[in-house]
Amino acid sequence: MKIGYLGPKNSFTFQAANKLFEENKLVPFASIPLTIEQLENKFIDFAVVPIENSLEGSVRATIDYLFEQSGVTVKEEIILPIQQQLIGINSIKQPQKILSHPQALAQTKQYLKTYYPEVPLEAVNSTTFAAQYIAEHPEENLLAIASEKAAEEYNLNIIASNIQDNATNQTRFWVLSLDKSSQITMNLQEKKISLFVTLPANVPGALHQVLSAFAWRKIDLSKIESRPLKTNLGEYVFYY
Numbered sequence: 001m002k003i004g005y006l007g008p009k010n011s012f013t014f015q016a017a018n019k020l021f022e023e024n025k026l027v028p029f030a031s032i033p034l035t036i037e038q039l040e041n042k043f044i045d046f047a048v049v050p051i052e053n054s055l056e057g058s059v060r061a062t063i064d065y066l067f068e069q070s071g072v073t074v075k076e077e078i079i080l081p082i083q084q085q086l087i088g089i090n091s092i093k094q095p096q097k098i099l100s101h102p103q104a105l106a107q108t109k110q111y112l113k114t115y116y117p118e119v120p121l122e123a124v125n126s127t128t129f130a131a132q133y134i135a136e137h138p139e140e141n142l143l144a145i146a147s148e149k150a151a152e153e154y155n156l157n158i159i160a161s162n163i164q165d166n167a168t169n170q171t172r173f174w175v176l177s178l179d180k181s182s183q184i185t186m187n188l189q190e191k192k193i194s195l196f197v198t199l200p201a202n203v204p205g206a207l208h209q210v211l212s213a214f215a216w217r218k219i220d221l222s223k224i225e226s227r228p229l230k231t232n233l234g235e236y237v238f239y240y
């Protein structure tokens with residue numbers, strides 16, 4: 001059995017995947033779309049991807065890809081506390097850039113604004129990729145935001161710890177598979193389901209009618225979000 005995840009090793013997604021699966025079954029990929037693509041190509045049996053963060057909301061790369069590729073099923077969710085560390089080869093006062101995953105940069109906005117207001121931020125594929133990059137390019141004078149484990153892995157120093165904007169920062173991860181056998185569960189009280197809903201026409205009350213169908217059946221909605229349909233301005237898909 002092979003489980004794909006957004007790598008490299010020790011990314012937060014690795015840590016989430018390692019809660020359910022043994023390390024020797026985990027295979028790293030460079031991006032979220034690539035990880036899900038490998039599941040669709042049957043190169044792996046499960047894919048573990050981040051879906052939502054308590055500070056920054058949905059992980060757009062995951063939601064948008066899943067809407068476009070409807071073949072996969074959510075099997076499980078894993079919630080992980082996320083503590084971000086500012087790391088570097090040494091404590092640089094004026095780094096050229098600070099690198100991290102866009103979610104991690106967003107989760108540490110306040111800290112970065114206070115202590116590094118002038119420093120350009122660069123988004124890379126994962127927090128651990130940022131750590132790896134700065135370790136391999138000491139001449140570039142860079143810092144990264146990543147996990148404590150990533151700092152250990154690449155022998156980097158923690159310059160400031162727990163710099164996320166809220167102490168209770170958490171990310172929800174999904175375990176995806178192609179196996180649809182348990183996609184629609186019979187016991188809705190114990191299970192969660194995610195749906196993408198597009199409306200046939202933008203008429204008054206269209207969304208209300210969809211929501212009423214849940215209300216009549218006493219189905220608890222835990223989230224609703226709209227994303228652009230990427231057709232015309234003002235057209236949306238609703239994600240429940």
Ligand SMILES: O=C(O)C(=O)C[C@]1(C(=O)O)C=C[C@@H](O)C=C1
Nearest residue numbers: 011012013050101103126127171
């Ligand atoms: O960069 C990583 O380490 C990841 O696993 C990605 C990711 C994300 O996309 O949300 C996972 C958890 C944190 O919220 C920050 C980054």
